Amino acid sequence: MNNSYRFLxxxxxxxxxxxxxxxxxxxxxxxxxxxxxxQRLIDQSQPGEMVDVLIKGxxxxxxxxxxxxxxxxxxxxxxxxxxxIPAGGAESSSNFRGIEKIDxxxxxxxxxxxxxxxxxxxxxxxxxxxxxxxxxxxxxVVIGFLDTGIDLGHPDFWKNDSTTRIRYAWDxxxxxxxxxxxxxxxxxxxxxxxxxxxxxxxxxxxxxGTKVAGIAAGGGRxxxxxxxxxxxxxxxxxxINLNGSFLTSVVDGIxxxxxxxxxxxxxxxxxxxxxxxxxxxxxSDLATEAIEYMVNEKPGRAIVAAAGNAGKYNMHLSYxxxxxxxxTWFKYNPKLGLVYFELWADTADFNRVNFRLxxxxxxxxxxxxxxxxxxxxxxxxxxxxxxxxxDSIKTxxxxxxxxxxxxxxxxDGRYVxxxxxRPDSTNYLFNFSTFGKGKFxxxxxxxxxxxxxxxxDVPTVTEYPPIAYYRKPDNKKSMVxxxxxxxxxxxxxxxxxxxxxxxxxGATVYLNGVQGDMEPTSSLGPTRDGRIKPxxxxxxxxxxxxxxxxxxxxxxxxxxxxxTESGWHTRFGGTSAAAPIGAGAVALFFEKYxxxxxQDVIHVFTQTAIADSFTGSVPNDKAGYGKLDLFAAMSxxxxxxxxxxxxxxxxxxxxxxPCIYDSSSTGIGPAADIESFLVYPNPATDFIEADIRALxxxxxxxxxxxxxxxxxxQYFSVSERKLNFDTGxxxxxxxxxxxxxxxxxxxxxxxxxx
Numbered sequence: 001m002n003n004s005y006r007f008l009x010x011x012x013x014x015x016x017x018x019x020x021x022x023x024x025x026x027x028x029x030x031x032x033x034x035x036x037x038x039q040r041l042i043d044q045s046q047p048g049e050m051v052d053v054l055i056k057g058x059x060x061x062x063x064x065x066x067x068x069x070x071x072x073x074x075x076x077x078x079x080x081x082x083x084x085i086p087a088g089g090a091e092s093s094s095n096f097r098g099i100e101k102i103d104x105x106x107x108x109x110x111x112x113x114x115x116x117x118x119x120x121x122x123x124x125x126x127x128x129x130x131x132x133x134x135x136x137x138x139x140x141v142v143i144g145f146l147d148t149g150i151d152l153g154h155p156d157f158w159k160n161d162s163t164t165r166i167r168y169a170w171d172x173x174x175x176x177x178x179x180x181x182x183x184x185x186x187x188x189x190x191x192x193x194x195x196x197x198x199x200x201x202x203x204x205x206x207x208x209g210t211k212v213a214g215i216a217a218g219g220g221r222x223x224x225x226x227x228x229x230x231x232x233x234x235x236x237x238x239x240i241n242l243n244g245s246f247l248t249s250v251v252d253g254i255x256x257x258x259x260x261x262x263x264x265x266x267x268x269x270x271x272x273x274x275x276x277x278x279x280x281x282x283x284s285d286l287a288t289e290a291i292e293y294m295v296n297e298k299p300g301r302a303i304v305a306a307a308g309n310a311g312k313y314n315m316h317l318s319y320x321x322x323x324x325x326x327x328t329w330f331k332y333n334p335k336l337g338l339v340y341f342e343l344w345a346d347t348a349d350f351n352r353v354n355f356r357l358x359x360x361x362x363x364x365x366x367x368x369x370x371x372x373x374x375x376x377x378x379x380x381x382x383x384x385x386x387x388x389x390x391d392s393i394k395t396x397x398x399x400x401x402x403x404x405x406x407x408x409x410x411x412d413g414r415y416v417x418x419x420x421x422r423p424d425s426t427n428y429l430f431n432f433s434t435f436g437k438g439k440f441x442x443x444x445x446x447x448x449x450x451x452x453x454x455x456x457d458v459p460t461v462t463e464y465p466p467i468a469y470y471r472k473p474d475n476k477k478s479m480v481x482x483x484x485x486x487x488x489x490x491x492x493x494x495x496x497x498x499x500x501x502x503x504x505x506g507a508t509v510y511l512n513g514v515q516g517d518m519e520p521t522s523s524l525g526p527t528r529d530g531r532i533k534p535x536x537x538x539x540x541x542x543x544x545x546x547x548x549x550x551x552x553x554x555x556x557x558x559x560x561x562x563x564t565e566s567g568w569h570t571r572f573g574g575t576s577a578a579a580p581i582g583a584g585a586v587a588l589f590f591e592k593y594x595x596x597x598x599q600d601v602i603h604v605f606t607q608t609a610i611a612d613s614f615t616g617s618v619p620n621d622k623a624g625y626g627k628l629d630l631f632a633a634m635s636x637x638x639x640x641x642x643x644x645x646x647x648x649x650x651x652x653x654x655x656x657x658p659c660i661y662d663s664s665s666t667g668i669g670p671a672a673d674i675e676s677f678l679v680y681p682n683p684a685t686d687f688i689e690a691d692i693r694a695l696x697x698x699x700x701x702x703x704x705x706x707x708x709x710x711x712x713x714q715y716f717s718v719s720e721r722k723l724n725f726d727t728g729x730x731x732x733x734x735x736x737x738x739x740x741x742x743x744x745x746x747x748x749x750x751x752x753x754x
């Protein structure tokens with residue numbers, strides 16, 4: 001059993017200690033500030049054990065709470081604070097009125113050449129083809145990697161002067177490192193001088209991180225035909241803690257890389273070829289909220305995420321609930337010793353849904369062990385806190401064959417329902433059935449999410465007539481969850497890069513698939529709330545890239561055909577390889593446009609992506625907006641996009657550089673004049689406020705989406721000082737705010753909704 005699975009097993013088993021002697025339908029009340037994950041963590045932790053959490057609310061109140069329990073504040077991201085606290089200390093959070101939620105944000109972690117240059121139109125950019133004015137290789141830009149580490153000794157990460165290109169490396173997995181980053185209180189940090197001197201203990205014992213970093217930033221010192229997308233970019237590495245509080249480790253790592261890039265004074269793109277399939281798949285979790293704040297906090301920052309490799313797995317269940325009883329079978333998971341799955345739904349879509357459990361024999365599918373039906377509004381006390389219901393599944397004779405626990409929590413207008421069954425026998429199929437009106441989404445897979453398998457191979461209607469109401473799982477919405485589902489993150493799927501290469505032995509190795517065709521395992525969208533993801537595709541399947549030196553030695557001795565002719569590179573694939581192609585491309589884009597925003601990157605890359613016979617009509621849930629065309633993105637027009645400006649460029653794909661106005665003759669002021677027109681908070685969540693006290697006269701404010709659609713328009717008078725807008729129901733993304741006064745003054749600003 002691997003470590004991540006062992007952790008999940010321990011976490012799930014914790015929920016069930018011990019359930020013998022419980023009364024049926026027993027309600028349990030918990031603190032209003034706890035997520036389901038926090039309650040589990042408190043139950044399993046040892047006295048005084050320090051845990052990493054994200055806390056949402058009033059930062060001043062949160063900081064007071066953290067210090068009051070002997071904890072450590074790591075960073076503040078808007079209204080979210082990253083902290084380390086004693087697990088038991090969380091109980092006192094209810095004494096601090098400004099604390100809304102505490103979450104350890106766990107999740108089961110998965111690790112997600114010249115042909116790359118050709119397929120993704122990168123060669124033209126590195127060669128500086130017209131209309132580009134120079135060759136772009138990533139100079140002056142940082143690429144950060146959250147992964148399994150990097151092989152510090154591989155020549156492709158060193159300069160010709162025998163110094164490393166890796167500026168910083170933080171190993172989160174070392175418990176007692178000699179150089180612990182004081183901001184975080186764990187792991188070990190090295191800088192380039194440590195690496196040059198051979199004094200950095202960072203290793204890549206998995207090999208995944210080395211391959212990923214090589215695709216984005218390999219220098220091509222061994223083989224010039226196998227060069228990373230941005231071979232002159234600086235590198236920052238965070239070796240992620242794959243166990244325990246994985247999502248918190250990711251947020252820590254992103255914060256670390258952004259701060260180090262700020263110290264270097266360089267734009268930065270972070271590659272994340274790791275992720276979790278566990279969660280809401282809509283990008284609304286606390287980890288994503290903190291990440292969105294960080295990436296949108298200033299220009300010159302971007303994050304690229306792998307979409308995942310679950311495109312062929314039936315891990316997703318969703319259907320419209322109606323008056324008929326529809327059902328799906330779940331299998332006992334022997335690694336967990338129980339049945340476990342998690343369901344997500346908007347509250348309006350689940351308030352009228354009734355659900356229940358039963359146990360059925362796989363021999364004759366006889367349904368004879370039923371539980372009463374439940375409804376979240378009628379049967380769970382959710383105000384405040386989490387509703388927990390423990391109930392038994394019994395035979396007609398009253399014998400208990402399993403204890404079921406339902407955990408229900410309301411999270412920002414959504415329900416999350418965790419179902420945990422500890423059966424007395426493993427020889428049953430456990431039936432989750434629904435009736436009423438509504439819909440939901442559920443993701444469950446023993447490998448991908450570490451939960452229970454849903455049954456796809458079912459009897460015919462002739463063999464078992466009720467099977468007409470059976471709902472099978474599918475492979476839709478199979479992307480990884482959390483930040484990969486964010487509109488502020490560039491999420492990348494994969495297509496086939498090549499179908500052959502010449503190996504170290506001189507033989508030609510032929511690979512499966514048609515060059516250019518979409519990789520069948522690349523995960524599908526959309527997000528749970530219906531947005532297009534992935535954003536685009538890159539040629540991530542069958543890529544040639546550097547490998548860790550221990551892995552190289554193993555191949556030399558046992559499988560030399562896995563190595564390329566030089567003996568220093570190997571083949572690699574999946575969206576873990578597709579994402580760093582995207583990250584390297586963003587690094588080249590930032591070299592040309594260092595003040596571009598994350599939203600600029602996503603907009604330009606998706607609008608210049610190309611469709612072909614393999615992608616079909618785009619956008620779609622497999623290919624997003626199409627295949628990356630970096631040359632088109634780098635050649636796209638940029639400039640002032642305000643029609644009121646003298647230098648308005650109607651051909652500009654995105655706004656870059658100042659707009660110029662003739663204020664002497666028209667009275668038009670400069671765009672986003674901060675003294676006259678201030679919008680906050682920015683990024684925004686639930687509301688925005690426009691401070692117009694410095695404007696003169698009456699006027700109108702208009703707010704547009706980036707697609708040009710008018711969202712809201714409001715007139716104001718000279719007596720008004722501030723204008724308030726409820727943004728709670730706005731889709732996340734960028735919005736343009738324009739003000740025009742009766743005297744002809746015009747102002748504009750942008751705001752990010754997260």
